[in-house]
Amino acid sequence: MSSSLSGQRGKRMALAICLPLAFLLLWEVLGQFNLLIDGLIPTPSAVMRAWWVWIAGPGGLSLNPYSGTWAANLWFSLERVGQGYLLAIVLGVPLGVLIGWSRLAAQMVDPSIQWLRPIPITAWLPFSIALFGIKDFGAIFLITLGAFYPIVVNTTQGARDVDKNLVRAARMMGAGGGALLRRVILPAALPSVFTGLRIGLGIAWTAVIVAEMVAVKSGLGYVLWDAYYVGRMDVVIADMVSIGLMGYLSDRLIVLIENRALTWRRLQSY
Amino acid sequence: MSSDAIHIAGVDKIYPGANPVTALQGIDLAIADGEFAALLGPSGCGKSTLLNLLAGFEATTAGDLKVYGQAVSKPGPDRAVVFQEAALFPWLNVWENVVFGPKVQGLSADKYEAKARETLKLMGLEKFHEHLPVQLSGGMRQRVGIARVLVMEPKLLLMDEPFGALDAQTRLTMQELLLDVWQALKKTVVFVTHDIDEAILLADTIYVMSARPGRIATRIPVELPRPRNLDTLTDEHFNEMKKRIMHEMRGH
Numbered sequence: 001m002s003s004s005l006s007g008q009r010g011k012r013m014a015l016a017i018c019l020p021l022a023f024l025l026l027w028e029v030l031g032q033f034n035l036l037i038d039g040l041i042p043t044p045s046a047v048m049r050a051w052w053v054w055i056a057g058p059g060g061l062s063l064n065p066y067s068g069t070w071a072a073n074l075w076f077s078l079e080r081v082g083q084g085y086l087l088a089i090v091l092g093v094p095l096g097v098l099i100g101w102s103r104l105a106a107q108m109v110d111p112s113i114q115w116l117r118p119i120p121i122t123a124w125l126p127f128s129i130a131l132f133g134i135k136d137f138g139a140i141f142l143i144t145l146g147a148f149y150p151i152v153v154n155t156t157q158g159a160r161d162v163d164k165n166l167v168r169a170a171r172m173m174g175a176g177g178g179a180l181l182r183r184v185i186l187p188a189a190l191p192s193v194f195t196g197l198r199i200g201l202g203i204a205w206t207a208v209i210v211a212e213m214v215a216v217k218s219g220l221g222y223v224l225w226d227a228y229y230v231g232r233m234d235v236v237i238a239d240m241v242s243i244g245l246m247g248y249l250s251d252r253l254i255v256l257i258e259n260r261a262l263t264w265r266r267l268q269s270y
Numbered sequence: 271m272s273s274d275a276i277h278i279a280g281v282d283k284i285y286p287g288a289n290p291v292t293a294l295q296g297i298d299l300a301i302a303d304g305e306f307a308a309l310l311g312p313s314g315c316g317k318s319t320l321l322n323l324l325a326g327f328e329a330t331t332a333g334d335l336k337v338y339g340q341a342v343s344k345p346g347p348d349r350a351v352v353f354q355e356a357a358l359f360p361w362l363n364v365w366e367n368v369v370f371g372p373k374v375q376g377l378s379a380d381k382y383e384a385k386a387r388e389t390l391k392l393m394g395l396e397k398f399h400e401h402l403p404v405q406l407s408g409g410m411r412q413r414v415g416i417a418r419v420l421v422m423e424p425k426l427l428l429m430d431e432p433f434g435a436l437d438a439q440t441r442l443t444m445q446e447l448l449l450d451v452w453q454a455l456k457k458t459v460v461f462v463t464h465d466i467d468e469a470i471l472l473a474d475t476i477y478v479m480s481a482r483p484g485r486i487a488t489r490i491p492v493e494l495p496r497p498r499n500l501d502t503l504t505d506e507h508f509n510e511m512k513k514r515i516m517h518e519m520r521g522h
Contacts, residue, residue, distance in 0.1 A: 165357040168327050171345040173371035173422065183374065187361045264361045268404045 042234040050234035066235045076219035077208050084143025085204045092151030100159020101185050121146040121207050129215050139211035146207040147200035158192025159185050194258040205247045275458040276301040281333030293319045295483040306459045308473035316484020317462045321430050325351045350419030352429040356411040358403040364414050365399040371422045386421050393417045409440040427459045446500055453497050470511050488518055
Protein backbone atom coordinates (compact mmCIF):
# COMPACT_ATOMS: atom_id res chain seq x y z
CA MET A 1 0.00 0.00 0.00
CA SER A 2 2.62 2.52 1.07
CA SER A 3 4.98 1.58 -1.77
CA SER A 4 2.25 2.07 -4.37
CA LEU A 5 1.37 5.35 -2.67
CA SER A 6 4.95 6.59 -2.84
CA GLY A 7 5.10 5.38 -6.43
CA GLN A 8 2.05 7.45 -7.23
CA ARG A 9 3.66 10.39 -5.55
CA GLY A 10 6.79 9.96 -7.63
CA LYS A 11 4.72 9.87 -10.78
CA ARG A 12 2.91 13.05 -9.79
CA MET A 13 6.23 14.78 -9.11
CA ALA A 14 7.60 13.67 -12.47
CA LEU A 15 4.51 14.98 -14.26
CA ALA A 16 4.64 18.27 -12.40
CA ILE A 17 8.29 18.87 -13.19
CA CYS A 18 8.00 18.05 -16.92
CA LEU A 19 6.88 21.48 -18.04
CA PRO A 20 9.36 23.62 -16.09
CA LEU A 21 12.20 21.30 -17.12
CA ALA A 22 11.33 21.55 -20.82
CA PHE A 23 11.03 25.31 -20.46
CA LEU A 24 14.43 25.64 -18.79
CA LEU A 25 16.02 23.42 -21.43
CA LEU A 26 14.54 25.47 -24.27
CA TRP A 27 15.63 28.67 -22.56
CA GLU A 28 19.17 27.37 -22.10
CA VAL A 29 19.46 26.18 -25.69
CA LEU A 30 18.09 29.42 -27.13
CA GLY A 31 20.55 31.31 -24.94
CA GLN A 32 23.52 29.21 -26.09
CA PHE A 33 22.66 30.09 -29.72
CA ASN A 34 22.33 33.77 -28.77
CA LEU A 35 18.69 33.91 -29.71
CA LEU A 36 17.51 35.67 -26.50
CA ILE A 37 17.08 39.33 -27.45
CA ASP A 38 20.78 40.12 -28.10
CA GLY A 39 21.85 38.23 -25.00
CA LEU A 40 19.87 40.61 -22.80
CA ILE A 41 18.26 37.73 -20.98
CA PRO A 42 20.81 35.46 -19.30
CA THR A 43 20.60 31.67 -19.60
CA PRO A 44 19.56 29.52 -16.62
CA SER A 45 23.16 28.40 -16.16
CA ALA A 46 24.34 32.03 -16.04
CA VAL A 47 21.65 32.77 -13.49
CA MET A 48 22.76 29.82 -11.39
CA ARG A 49 26.38 31.03 -11.50
CA ALA A 50 25.40 34.57 -10.50
CA TRP A 51 23.20 33.21 -7.75
CA TRP A 52 26.03 31.07 -6.43
CA VAL A 53 28.38 34.06 -6.28
CA TRP A 54 25.63 36.13 -4.67
CA ILE A 55 25.23 33.45 -2.00
CA ALA A 56 28.78 32.18 -1.43
CA GLY A 57 31.12 34.70 -3.08
CA PRO A 58 33.53 36.83 -1.02
CA GLY A 59 31.61 39.58 0.69
CA GLY A 60 32.83 42.31 3.01
CA LEU A 61 34.46 45.25 1.25
CA SER A 62 34.29 43.67 -2.19
CA LEU A 63 33.27 46.17 -4.88
CA ASN A 64 30.65 43.75 -6.18
CA PRO A 65 27.41 44.23 -4.20
CA TYR A 66 26.17 40.90 -5.57
CA SER A 67 28.85 38.78 -3.96
CA GLY A 68 28.11 37.04 -0.69
CA THR A 69 25.24 39.38 0.20
CA TRP A 70 22.31 37.07 -0.53
CA ALA A 71 21.73 35.84 3.02
CA ALA A 72 21.90 39.35 4.48
CA ASN A 73 19.38 40.74 2.00
CA LEU A 74 17.16 37.72 2.42
CA TRP A 75 17.22 38.26 6.15
CA PHE A 76 16.29 41.95 5.81
CA SER A 77 13.20 41.04 3.80
CA LEU A 78 12.33 38.10 5.99
CA GLU A 79 12.58 40.22 9.13
CA ARG A 80 10.31 42.90 7.69
CA VAL A 81 7.75 40.40 6.51
CA GLY A 82 7.89 38.66 9.90
CA GLN A 83 7.39 41.87 11.86
CA GLY A 84 4.73 43.37 9.60
CA TYR A 85 2.86 40.10 9.29
CA LEU A 86 2.88 39.40 13.03
CA LEU A 87 1.59 42.91 13.67
CA ALA A 88 -1.19 42.29 11.12
CA ILE A 89 -2.14 39.06 12.93
CA VAL A 90 -2.07 40.67 16.36
CA LEU A 91 -4.34 43.47 15.12
CA GLY A 92 -6.47 41.58 12.61
CA VAL A 93 -7.48 38.41 14.44
CA PRO A 94 -8.84 39.96 17.68
CA LEU A 95 -10.51 42.77 15.74
CA GLY A 96 -12.08 40.27 13.33
CA VAL A 97 -13.40 38.15 16.20
CA LEU A 98 -14.87 41.25 17.80
CA ILE A 99 -16.49 42.53 14.60
CA GLY A 100 -17.89 39.10 13.84
CA TRP A 101 -19.27 38.71 17.32
CA SER A 102 -20.52 42.13 18.35
CA ARG A 103 -23.06 43.99 16.27
CA LEU A 104 -21.87 47.26 17.83
CA ALA A 105 -18.26 46.63 16.81
CA ALA A 106 -19.42 45.61 13.32
CA GLN A 107 -21.44 48.79 12.89
CA MET A 108 -18.64 50.99 14.21
CA VAL A 109 -15.52 49.48 12.64
CA ASP A 110 -16.52 47.43 9.62
CA PRO A 111 -17.57 50.35 7.35
CA SER A 112 -14.23 52.12 7.89
CA ILE A 113 -12.36 48.96 6.95
CA GLN A 114 -14.48 48.53 3.83
CA TRP A 115 -13.84 52.16 2.82
CA LEU A 116 -10.08 51.95 3.29
CA ARG A 117 -9.65 48.49 1.77
CA PRO A 118 -10.03 49.51 -1.93
CA ILE A 119 -6.94 51.72 -1.68
CA PRO A 120 -4.15 49.43 -2.95
CA ILE A 121 -1.07 49.23 -0.75
CA THR A 122 1.01 50.55 -3.65
CA ALA A 123 -1.02 53.76 -3.47
CA TRP A 124 0.05 54.14 0.16
CA LEU A 125 3.75 54.28 -0.78
CA PRO A 126 4.22 58.07 -1.03
CA PHE A 127 2.19 58.59 2.10
CA SER A 128 4.22 55.98 3.93
CA ILE A 129 7.53 57.53 2.83
CA ALA A 130 6.33 61.00 3.81
CA LEU A 131 5.30 59.70 7.22
CA PHE A 132 8.16 57.34 8.08
CA GLY A 133 10.94 58.37 5.67
CA ILE A 134 13.29 55.85 4.03
CA LYS A 135 13.21 53.63 7.09
CA ASP A 136 12.29 50.12 8.04
CA PHE A 137 9.00 51.09 9.52
CA GLY A 138 7.74 52.40 6.18
CA ALA A 139 8.05 48.88 4.78
CA ILE A 140 6.56 47.28 7.87
CA PHE A 141 3.63 49.69 7.72
CA LEU A 142 2.82 48.61 4.17
CA ILE A 143 3.17 44.91 4.96
CA THR A 144 0.94 45.20 8.01
CA LEU A 145 -1.66 47.17 6.10
CA GLY A 146 -1.66 44.74 3.17
CA ALA A 147 -1.86 41.59 5.29
CA PHE A 148 -4.34 43.11 7.74
CA TYR A 149 -7.32 43.29 5.36
CA PRO A 150 -7.63 39.62 4.35
CA ILE A 151 -6.92 38.53 7.93
CA VAL A 152 -9.56 40.76 9.49
CA VAL A 153 -12.17 40.10 6.78
CA ASN A 154 -11.82 36.31 6.91
CA THR A 155 -11.73 36.23 10.70
CA THR A 156 -14.89 38.34 10.78
CA GLN A 157 -16.61 35.92 8.43
CA GLY A 158 -15.56 32.93 10.53
CA ALA A 159 -16.70 34.53 13.77
CA ARG A 160 -20.03 35.43 12.21
CA ASP A 161 -20.71 31.89 11.03
CA VAL A 162 -20.24 30.18 14.40
CA ASP A 163 -22.98 27.61 15.08
CA LYS A 164 -25.61 29.30 17.26
CA ASN A 165 -26.01 26.22 19.42
CA LEU A 166 -22.32 26.19 20.34
CA VAL A 167 -22.68 29.75 21.63
CA ARG A 168 -25.84 28.81 23.53
CA ALA A 169 -24.14 25.73 25.00
CA ALA A 170 -21.20 27.81 26.20
CA ARG A 171 -23.41 30.46 27.79
CA MET A 172 -25.54 27.76 29.39
CA MET A 173 -22.38 26.37 31.00
CA GLY A 174 -21.57 29.78 32.43
CA ALA A 175 -19.17 31.26 29.88
CA GLY A 176 -19.09 35.06 30.00
CA GLY A 177 -18.04 37.40 27.19
CA GLY A 178 -14.27 36.88 27.40
CA ALA A 179 -14.39 33.10 27.77
CA LEU A 180 -16.92 32.91 24.96
CA LEU A 181 -14.69 34.85 22.55
CA ARG A 182 -11.52 32.99 23.51
CA ARG A 183 -12.84 29.46 23.95
CA VAL A 184 -15.67 29.27 21.42
CA ILE A 185 -15.74 32.04 18.81
CA LEU A 186 -12.00 32.05 18.10
CA PRO A 187 -11.55 28.26 17.77
CA ALA A 188 -14.72 27.98 15.70
CA ALA A 189 -13.48 30.76 13.42
CA LEU A 190 -9.98 29.29 13.12
CA PRO A 191 -10.47 27.60 9.72
CA SER A 192 -11.45 30.99 8.24
CA VAL A 193 -8.65 32.70 10.15
CA PHE A 194 -6.13 30.44 8.42
CA THR A 195 -7.61 31.24 5.02
CA GLY A 196 -7.02 34.90 5.84
CA LEU A 197 -3.50 34.18 7.10
CA ARG A 198 -2.52 32.49 3.84
CA ILE A 199 -3.90 35.25 1.63
CA GLY A 200 -2.35 37.84 3.95
CA LEU A 201 1.06 36.22 3.72
CA GLY A 202 1.04 36.44 -0.07
CA ILE A 203 0.21 40.12 0.15
CA ALA A 204 2.91 40.61 2.78
CA TRP A 205 5.56 39.36 0.33
CA THR A 206 4.20 41.62 -2.42
CA ALA A 207 4.27 44.55 0.00
CA VAL A 208 7.85 43.97 1.16
CA ILE A 209 9.17 43.85 -2.41
CA VAL A 210 7.32 47.01 -3.44
CA ALA A 211 8.38 48.82 -0.28
CA GLU A 212 12.03 47.81 -0.63
CA MET A 213 12.10 48.86 -4.29
CA VAL A 214 11.04 52.36 -3.32
CA ALA A 215 11.19 53.08 0.36
CA VAL A 216 14.25 51.31 1.85
CA LYS A 217 17.80 50.54 0.79
CA SER A 218 18.13 46.86 1.57
CA GLY A 219 16.42 43.54 1.07
CA LEU A 220 15.45 41.40 -1.91
CA GLY A 221 13.19 44.12 -3.32
CA TYR A 222 15.94 46.70 -3.19
CA VAL A 223 18.43 44.34 -4.88
CA LEU A 224 15.85 43.53 -7.56
CA TRP A 225 15.51 47.12 -8.69
CA ASP A 226 19.17 48.00 -8.12
CA ALA A 227 20.44 45.04 -10.15
CA TYR A 228 18.09 45.96 -12.97
CA TYR A 229 19.53 49.50 -13.07
CA VAL A 230 23.08 48.24 -13.47
CA GLY A 231 22.02 45.69 -16.07
CA ARG A 232 22.52 42.57 -13.96
CA MET A 233 19.57 40.56 -15.27
CA ASP A 234 21.15 37.37 -13.96
CA VAL A 235 20.88 38.72 -10.41
CA VAL A 236 17.36 40.01 -11.12
CA ILE A 237 16.22 36.52 -12.07
CA ALA A 238 18.06 34.88 -9.17
CA ASP A 239 16.34 37.41 -6.90
CA MET A 240 12.91 36.65 -8.39
CA VAL A 241 13.41 32.96 -7.79
CA SER A 242 14.55 33.65 -4.22
CA ILE A 243 11.39 35.67 -3.54
CA GLY A 244 9.21 32.92 -4.97
CA LEU A 245 11.01 30.33 -2.89
CA MET A 246 10.53 32.32 0.30
CA GLY A 247 6.87 32.88 -0.45
CA TYR A 248 6.38 29.19 -1.08
CA LEU A 249 8.24 28.04 2.03
CA SER A 250 6.51 30.51 4.34
CA ASP A 251 3.13 29.40 2.96
CA ARG A 252 4.07 25.75 3.64
CA LEU A 253 4.90 26.75 7.20
CA ILE A 254 1.43 28.25 7.69
CA VAL A 255 -0.17 25.13 6.21
CA LEU A 256 1.88 22.99 8.60
CA ILE A 257 0.68 25.02 11.59
CA GLU A 258 -2.86 24.92 10.24
CA ASN A 259 -2.83 21.14 9.97
CA ARG A 260 -1.65 20.87 13.54
CA ALA A 261 -4.15 23.38 14.91
CA LEU A 262 -7.10 22.00 12.96
CA THR A 263 -6.73 18.24 13.43
CA TRP A 264 -10.42 18.12 14.41
CA ARG A 265 -11.34 19.70 11.10
CA ARG A 266 -9.23 17.28 9.05
CA LEU A 267 -10.86 14.32 10.78
CA GLN A 268 -14.28 15.81 10.12
CA SER A 269 -13.86 15.72 6.36
CA TYR A 270 -13.07 12.00 6.29
CA MET B 271 -46.58 26.41 45.20
CA SER B 272 -43.27 27.09 46.89
CA SER B 273 -42.00 23.59 46.16
CA ASP B 274 -42.42 24.16 42.41
CA ALA B 275 -39.26 23.91 40.39
CA ILE B 276 -40.87 25.66 37.48
CA HIS B 277 -43.66 28.18 37.68
CA ILE B 278 -45.06 29.57 34.44
CA ALA B 279 -48.15 31.78 34.36
CA GLY B 280 -49.74 33.45 31.35
CA VAL B 281 -46.63 33.30 29.20
CA ASP B 282 -46.84 34.46 25.58
CA LYS B 283 -44.10 34.40 22.99
CA ILE B 284 -44.63 36.44 19.87
CA TYR B 285 -41.97 36.86 17.20
CA PRO B 286 -42.41 40.40 15.87
CA GLY B 287 -42.11 41.34 12.21
CA ALA B 288 -44.28 42.13 9.22
CA ASN B 289 -46.28 38.98 9.99
CA PRO B 290 -45.93 38.48 13.75
CA VAL B 291 -45.90 34.81 14.75
CA THR B 292 -47.51 33.76 18.00
CA ALA B 293 -45.36 30.82 19.03
CA LEU B 294 -46.84 30.44 22.50
CA GLN B 295 -50.07 31.73 23.99
CA GLY B 296 -51.26 31.70 27.56
CA ILE B 297 -48.93 29.03 28.88
CA ASP B 298 -49.54 28.01 32.49
CA LEU B 299 -47.31 25.33 33.91
CA ALA B 300 -46.19 24.13 37.32
CA ILE B 301 -43.53 21.45 37.55
CA ALA B 302 -42.58 20.07 40.94
CA ASP B 303 -39.07 19.59 42.25
CA GLY B 304 -37.74 16.22 41.10
CA GLU B 305 -40.46 15.76 38.50
CA PHE B 306 -39.78 14.37 35.06
CA ALA B 307 -42.01 16.35 32.71
CA ALA B 308 -42.37 15.74 28.99
CA LEU B 309 -43.54 18.37 26.52
CA LEU B 310 -45.17 16.36 23.76
CA GLY B 311 -46.51 17.70 20.51
CA PRO B 312 -46.17 18.00 16.74
CA SER B 313 -43.52 20.25 15.21
CA GLY B 314 -44.54 23.90 15.33
CA CYS B 315 -46.38 23.59 18.64
CA GLY B 316 -43.75 25.72 20.38
CA LYS B 317 -42.35 23.03 22.67
CA SER B 318 -38.76 23.92 21.81
CA THR B 319 -39.57 27.61 22.16
CA LEU B 320 -40.87 26.96 25.66
CA LEU B 321 -37.64 25.14 26.48
CA ASN B 322 -35.60 28.05 25.10
CA LEU B 323 -37.51 30.43 27.37
CA LEU B 324 -36.70 28.25 30.38
CA ALA B 325 -33.05 28.07 29.32
CA GLY B 326 -32.92 31.85 28.96
CA PHE B 327 -31.91 31.69 25.29
CA GLU B 328 -34.98 33.74 24.41
CA ALA B 329 -37.13 36.21 26.35
CA THR B 330 -40.86 35.97 27.00
CA THR B 331 -43.17 38.51 25.38
CA ALA B 332 -45.56 38.50 28.34
CA GLY B 333 -46.23 36.57 31.53
CA ASP B 334 -44.38 35.18 34.48
CA LEU B 335 -41.66 32.54 34.18
CA LYS B 336 -39.72 31.43 37.25
CA VAL B 337 -37.28 28.60 37.90
CA TYR B 338 -36.81 27.83 41.61
CA GLY B 339 -38.39 31.17 42.42
CA GLN B 340 -36.03 33.15 40.19
CA ALA B 341 -37.16 35.01 37.09
CA VAL B 342 -35.14 33.77 34.12
CA SER B 343 -33.14 36.48 32.38
CA LYS B 344 -30.20 34.69 30.78
CA PRO B 345 -28.72 31.20 30.32
CA GLY B 346 -26.87 29.72 33.27
CA PRO B 347 -25.47 26.46 34.67
CA ASP B 348 -28.43 26.04 37.06
CA ARG B 349 -30.59 25.29 33.98
CA ALA B 350 -28.58 22.75 32.02
CA VAL B 351 -29.53 22.12 28.41
CA VAL B 352 -29.01 18.97 26.34
CA PHE B 353 -29.32 19.85 22.65
CA GLN B 354 -30.70 17.69 19.87
CA GLU B 355 -27.40 17.49 17.99
CA ALA B 356 -25.34 17.41 21.20
CA ALA B 357 -23.64 20.72 20.24
CA LEU B 358 -20.25 19.61 21.51
CA PHE B 359 -17.19 21.73 20.78
CA PRO B 360 -15.60 19.84 17.87
CA TRP B 361 -12.07 21.07 18.67
CA LEU B 362 -12.17 19.73 22.25
CA ASN B 363 -11.89 16.07 23.15
CA VAL B 364 -14.45 14.29 25.34
CA TRP B 365 -12.72 15.16 28.60
CA GLU B 366 -12.24 18.81 27.67
CA ASN B 367 -15.87 19.06 26.60
CA VAL B 368 -17.04 17.64 29.89
CA VAL B 369 -14.92 19.93 32.08
CA PHE B 370 -15.74 23.02 29.98
CA GLY B 371 -18.49 24.15 32.35
CA PRO B 372 -16.60 23.93 35.65
CA LYS B 373 -13.54 25.42 33.94
CA VAL B 374 -15.22 28.56 32.59
CA GLN B 375 -16.96 28.95 35.96
CA GLY B 376 -13.48 29.27 37.43
CA LEU B 377 -13.54 26.16 39.62
CA SER B 378 -10.17 24.63 40.48
CA ALA B 379 -9.31 21.30 38.88
CA ASP B 380 -9.37 19.29 42.14
CA LYS B 381 -12.98 20.42 42.63
CA TYR B 382 -14.31 18.92 39.41
CA GLU B 383 -11.91 16.26 38.12
CA ALA B 384 -13.18 13.41 40.28
CA LYS B 385 -16.77 14.33 39.49
CA ALA B 386 -16.00 14.48 35.77
CA ARG B 387 -14.34 11.06 35.83
CA GLU B 388 -17.25 9.58 37.74
CA THR B 389 -19.83 11.10 35.36
CA LEU B 390 -18.00 9.88 32.29
CA LYS B 391 -17.95 6.41 33.81
CA LEU B 392 -21.67 6.60 34.56
CA MET B 393 -22.20 7.42 30.88
CA GLY B 394 -20.01 4.53 29.75
CA LEU B 395 -17.36 6.86 28.34
CA GLU B 396 -14.41 6.01 30.58
CA LYS B 397 -12.40 4.70 27.64
CA PHE B 398 -13.07 7.69 25.39
CA HIS B 399 -11.59 10.66 27.25
CA GLU B 400 -9.18 11.47 24.44
CA HIS B 401 -11.60 11.06 21.53
CA LEU B 402 -12.76 14.02 19.50
CA PRO B 403 -16.54 14.35 18.97
CA VAL B 404 -16.10 13.62 15.26
CA GLN B 405 -14.66 10.21 16.17
CA LEU B 406 -17.78 9.22 18.11
CA SER B 407 -21.17 7.88 16.99
CA GLY B 408 -24.31 9.98 17.44
CA GLY B 409 -25.29 8.10 20.58
CA MET B 410 -21.85 8.49 22.12
CA ARG B 411 -21.85 12.18 21.34
CA GLN B 412 -25.16 12.58 23.13
CA ARG B 413 -23.72 10.73 26.15
CA VAL B 414 -21.01 13.39 26.25
CA GLY B 415 -23.72 16.05 25.89
CA ILE B 416 -25.44 14.66 28.98
CA ALA B 417 -22.21 14.12 30.91
CA ARG B 418 -21.06 17.70 30.43
CA VAL B 419 -24.22 19.05 32.06
CA LEU B 420 -24.45 16.45 34.86
CA VAL B 421 -20.93 17.42 35.91
CA MET B 422 -22.26 20.89 36.77
CA GLU B 423 -24.82 19.32 39.13
CA PRO B 424 -27.71 21.42 37.89
CA LYS B 425 -31.07 21.43 39.66
CA LEU B 426 -32.93 21.46 36.36
CA LEU B 427 -32.23 19.54 33.19
CA LEU B 428 -33.73 20.81 29.93
CA MET B 429 -33.60 18.28 27.10
CA ASP B 430 -34.57 19.31 23.56
CA GLU B 431 -35.39 16.14 21.60
CA PRO B 432 -32.02 14.75 22.65
CA PHE B 433 -32.56 11.37 21.01
CA GLY B 434 -34.49 12.63 17.98
CA ALA B 435 -31.55 12.33 15.61
CA LEU B 436 -30.55 8.81 16.68
CA ASP B 437 -31.46 5.49 15.06
CA ALA B 438 -34.22 3.43 16.73
CA GLN B 439 -31.87 0.96 18.41
CA THR B 440 -29.56 3.62 19.85
CA ARG B 441 -32.57 5.64 20.97
CA LEU B 442 -33.79 2.74 23.09
CA THR B 443 -30.36 2.32 24.67
CA MET B 444 -30.19 6.01 25.46
CA GLN B 445 -33.71 6.04 26.92
CA GLU B 446 -32.79 3.20 29.24
CA LEU B 447 -29.59 4.97 30.23
CA LEU B 448 -31.50 8.16 30.98
CA LEU B 449 -34.00 6.19 33.12
CA ASP B 450 -31.13 4.75 35.16
CA VAL B 451 -29.45 8.12 35.55
CA TRP B 452 -32.68 9.83 36.55
CA GLN B 453 -33.47 7.03 39.02
CA ALA B 454 -30.08 7.63 40.64
CA LEU B 455 -30.01 11.44 40.58
CA LYS B 456 -33.71 12.44 40.73
CA LYS B 457 -33.26 15.76 38.98
CA THR B 458 -36.09 17.90 37.70
CA VAL B 459 -36.26 17.27 33.95
CA VAL B 460 -38.16 18.98 31.16
CA PHE B 461 -37.96 16.74 28.14
CA VAL B 462 -39.16 17.87 24.71
CA THR B 463 -40.23 15.15 22.30
CA HIS B 464 -42.69 14.30 19.54
CA ASP B 465 -42.42 10.58 20.28
CA ILE B 466 -45.38 9.33 22.36
CA ASP B 467 -43.60 6.12 23.45
CA GLU B 468 -40.63 8.10 24.64
CA ALA B 469 -42.80 10.50 26.64
CA ILE B 470 -44.69 7.69 28.40
CA LEU B 471 -41.58 5.64 29.10
CA LEU B 472 -39.65 8.50 30.67
CA ALA B 473 -42.03 11.02 32.18
CA ASP B 474 -44.04 11.43 35.38
CA THR B 475 -46.24 13.97 33.66
CA ILE B 476 -46.91 14.58 29.98
CA TYR B 477 -47.97 17.98 28.77
CA VAL B 478 -49.56 17.59 25.36
CA MET B 479 -49.16 20.74 23.29
CA SER B 480 -51.06 21.86 20.23
CA ALA B 481 -49.99 24.18 17.44
CA ARG B 482 -51.01 27.56 16.00
CA PRO B 483 -50.85 29.11 18.45
CA GLY B 484 -48.73 26.91 20.66
CA ARG B 485 -50.54 26.11 23.87
CA ILE B 486 -50.75 23.36 26.43
CA ALA B 487 -53.75 21.19 25.59
CA THR B 488 -53.73 18.61 28.36
CA ARG B 489 -51.78 17.42 31.34
CA ILE B 490 -51.55 13.65 31.62
CA PRO B 491 -49.96 12.01 34.67
CA VAL B 492 -48.18 8.76 33.86
CA GLU B 493 -49.03 6.29 36.57
CA LEU B 494 -46.63 3.55 35.59
CA PRO B 495 -44.50 2.23 38.45
CA ARG B 496 -40.82 3.06 38.77
CA PRO B 497 -38.14 1.99 38.26
CA ARG B 498 -39.00 1.55 34.61
CA ASN B 499 -37.04 -0.10 31.86
CA LEU B 500 -37.56 -1.09 28.23
CA ASP B 501 -39.99 -3.83 29.30
CA THR B 502 -42.33 -1.03 30.27
CA LEU B 503 -42.82 -0.40 26.56
CA THR B 504 -44.72 -3.68 26.18
CA ASP B 505 -46.68 -3.28 29.41
CA GLU B 506 -50.47 -3.46 29.23
CA HIS B 507 -50.89 -0.14 31.05
CA PHE B 508 -48.43 1.41 28.64
CA ASN B 509 -50.61 0.57 25.66
CA GLU B 510 -53.73 1.85 27.38
CA MET B 511 -51.95 5.09 28.10
CA LYS B 512 -50.70 5.39 24.56
CA LYS B 513 -54.19 4.87 23.16
CA ARG B 514 -55.49 7.62 25.41
CA ILE B 515 -52.82 10.08 24.40
CA MET B 516 -53.19 9.36 20.70
CA HIS B 517 -56.88 9.97 21.07
CA GLU B 518 -56.17 13.15 22.96
CA MET B 519 -53.75 14.42 20.31
CA ARG B 520 -56.16 13.68 17.46
CA GLY B 521 -58.85 15.61 19.28
CA HIS B 522 -56.82 18.84 19.09
